[in-house]
Amino acid sequence: MDDKRKPAPFTRRQFLRSTTAAGLLAGVQGLFPAFAWNQTGNPVAPRRREGNTDIVDITIERQRMELAGGEAHPITINGSVPGPIIRLQEGRNAVLRVHNRLDEDTSIHWHGILLPFEMDGVPGVSFPGIPPGETFEARFPVKQSGTYWYHSHSGLQEQLGQYGALVIDPAEEDSGTPDYDREYSVVLSDWTFEDPHDVFRKLTVAEGYYNYHKRTVWDLFQDVEQKGWQETWAERTAWGDMRMSSRDMLDVTGAAYTYLINGLGPEANWTGQFRPGERVRLRFINASAMTFFDIRIPGLKMTVIEADGQPVEPAAVDEFRFGVAETYDVLVEPTEDRAYTLVAEAMDRSGMGRATLAPRAGMAAEIPELRPTPGRDLEDMGMGPGMMDMGGGSGSMEGGDGGDMGHGGMGGMGASGPQDWVLNGRKVMHGPDKHGAGAAMVAMNPQYRLSDPGVGLQEVEHKVLTYEDLKARRPYPDQREPEREIELHLTGNMGRYMWSFDGDQFSDADGPIRFHHGERLRLIMVNDTMMDHPIHLHGMWMHLENRHGGLIPRKHTIVVKPGEMLSAQIHADAAGYWFFHCHLLYHLHAGMARVVHVA
């Protein structure tokens, strides 16, 4: 197939066109190889048991196959995209043998897994990589349970399909886990027929290349009507100075991507079956390269029971947003004998993934329309007057005293007020000359936003999960107060597609971030950019300080919103070299990464 083909974002109209007749739907299914068309769950990698050790073999290779409605050439694992579910058990030893049948180096990182750093699978940080034709054995004791995943950490291979679910059963039945009758892994991803290196090049050449939602003259008139000329003009000038559109929410959009659920595009409709009255556990994994998804199952309440593999107090929600690399486990209890649509809208509403829960194969329910593209406004981004200091000569935005906490519309504080925020009253420090050219702006007054569901979800009329809803089911044994603080700024220059920490891209950084072995520290992250960044620490937990005292949740990936300041406690109990980075693949590729050295 022609590589230049750009599949259009999935629309309801297209869907109706392709599936009006049930017979046609069956025809679409027929195009897919048996392993991809899966009614009852995903393939599980064969596991060999030897004493107290579980051995799993996986083979990485490039294959031609049907994907996203076209002929594709993805990197497969054991022949499929996503790769098979790897199933392990807490308390046993794992030997994961990765065979490289590519003509280039590869790697597999076991995302969210506590293990010796040499087994972590990051080329150049924790091991040299796996050359073509060779095998790497990751050996480690399994010290945790829950839903995780695995993916390549080499170049842009992850965008080509190299990822899969990793599910770890608890050592013994956990009395706190609600019962369920069946379970499915639900792996979300974003597929493009473009070469990932072309995608990256386009982003560096023209910021907003994939953004087809630029504000229009019509929007201008609406703004003027609502806000008056003066405010509208000030806002537009600010946006212009920042060389950004208020509708840039995702760097790569449905213009380039087809959104896959368990490897199937919206029309192929992955279906998980249930018997009415059963309780079904869905293990959601955001394995995409660049896409934040908003997940709904209209007609069904979802009860969130785990976040990033860790048990949380059950939280009943109608929708949740999850960042790249996060996982959420939810329970649903469909009682009716009918189909339900699982909707996974891209955050910018440029497309959706779609799947179905149904009592029988071939059933389908109504698919909601894509909701309108939300616009970030300056306040919404912690960018109201006095909030942000734009580099590049727009000092006009720096008005006010920086203490204007009460500015309307800040989703952050909610009713409970700022007083119990651990960072309340903190003076934000910026580096010498405000992080240099790598930072186009800095947040002067970053906000608590953990009770804010995020752009586009503040106004919806049903319950949307927020980070403040996450409360650990059990207290972490170590409840020491942090002895030390590290403040880190998430920085970027969209115009030049530079992404960095504290203004320095990976290659310019001054050596690793140092953690002292055994210490407990507080990592403070300040997002100086206008994008959400899912920040991932390898090898150790980040305990997100979301005002739940001894029951703050543990995460491996924390999304930091624009204009947000948040903190996480880290128990630095894992010696070695660990990667720490933004999990947006092209942000990582552009340099938003560091090595953490624990010694």
Ligand SMILES: [Cu+2]
């Ligand atoms: Cu990022």
